Amino acid sequence: MEIKTLEDIKLNLTERSKINDIDFENLSFGNVFTDHMLVCDFVNGQWKQPEIMPYAPFTIEPSARVFHYGQAIFEGMKAYKDEAGDVWLFRPEQNFARFNKSAVRLAMPEVPEEVFLGGLKKLIQIDKEWVKRGDGKSLYIRPFMIATSSGVIASPSNNYRFMIILSPAKSYYSGEVKVVIADHFSRAANGGIGAAKAAGNYSAQFYPTKLANEKGFQQIIWTDDATHTKLEEAGTMNVFFRINDTLYTAPTSERILDGVTRKSLIELAKKENINVEVRSVLVDELVAAAKDGSLKEIFGAGTAAVVNPIAGFAYKDEYFELPKVEKSYALYLKEKLTNIQNKVADDTFNWTVKI
Incomplete structure (x- = not known):
């Protein structure tokens, strides 16, 4: 354009x-x-x-x-x-x-x-x-x-x-990021303004994030307000999960922001022949994948951070450290995206606009 x-x-x-x-x-x-x-x-x-x-x-x-x-x-x-x-x-x-x-x-x-x-x-x-x-x-x-x-x-x-x-x-974030999965507080609710970038959405999460910080975690992975069983966003970012060699991310909704970085990563992953599924990921599914070793990566995606790898997560009284993978999808896709943004790689998607 x-x-x-x-x-x-x-x-x-x-x-x-x-x-x-x-x-x-x-x-x-x-x-x-x-x-x-x-x-x-x-x-x-x-x-x-x-x-x-x-x-x-x-x-x-x-x-x-x-x-x-x-x-x-x-x-x-x-x-x-x-x-x-x-x-x-x-x-x-x-x-x-x-x-x-x-x-x-x-x-x-x-x-x-x-x-x-x-x-x-x-x-x-x-x-x-x-x-x-x-x-x-x-x-x-x-x-x-x-x-x-x-x-x-x-x-x-x-x-x-x-x-x-x-x-x-x-860079917006630095250092190791550990998260806790929300089982009480909610970021947004059906019928609310979670899909809008409204100032109040961010102030509402400051208190539960403060509680997480006091326990040694940097961010929260939010869950749905009704059942707290579906994984939705990570802090102020959309979130991706890699189970085996497939990337999963929640569909956008009234509760989940339609992130520009999120949709760009999905398109990039598909172009790079990485399997991507846009569907709800359950907390139980993530915990089971962490226990059987099939959970390889979790990372946040947003404008400020671009891609932010997550080192581990806690749910209730259990903490799960993620493995150190040799071929990280998070780092690979971040490099691909930032190369396009910085014009050091061809923009085959026509995403960049000259000022």
Whole structure:
């Protein structure tokens, strides 16, 4: 696809870049932001002229609906720089479509393509030098929208603010990851907003994750809310299980996010003649596979981490360490995917889009 440049945009650029003050070799994920951000307000039933301005705080009413009723959605994307110095996005149309799907679910206005994608293109062109080359380096992109109408009546907002902020990034997770399978807490429920990238989905899992951390685990593998027998997501990521030489991952649903990395890995695996089955995996099935040795790998998949291997899992009072496999599907597929994203391998899927 080709992203059209947004022409109707106001530019208010910083007089001094802070880029020379940043140590790009020692970044903490999501804590450093580029010089500029995009802002576009929805007022009186229509989107106003978007503006690119210096990254800075802004004022908002204490009674803004976002604080009281949680109308807030976001996306996670990345930009990559190739050896020629060109900047590329990875499947941005998927993020755009999912963002508006989330907006509809939370009774928020859909963002026009020219604002979301066209505005993003212009913003990255301005802050292009913040996208660094190299293994694991990227520019993390956070589009989000919040309800800004004042008043504490329990109803959807009339006014909204759409924004995009950018953050230079290295790998999201590091070190060994051990998980615990949830048998009480739930990430999402049927009929709820689990398939939307709503802010509340993430805050709801902080407490059970904190409990897991206190027991020495880094993340939780979530199970279905009704029976806690079906494996669904791992922390903030989709999750894959390798039993013998087949990869399994749960189907998307009202409870499970339609991850862009997830669907890309499925397509890549099929191209590489790796057997993939999209179906519900039962907890009992995973435990049995761990006990008989047929469980080879578990890994999470998401924009920030790309692929995150899991070293072991606990369920109730048992812990299962995963074997060290010589030919890891997780690492193999991660390399294939990141090579496409970084333009060091041919993109036969036409997933990458030049800025």
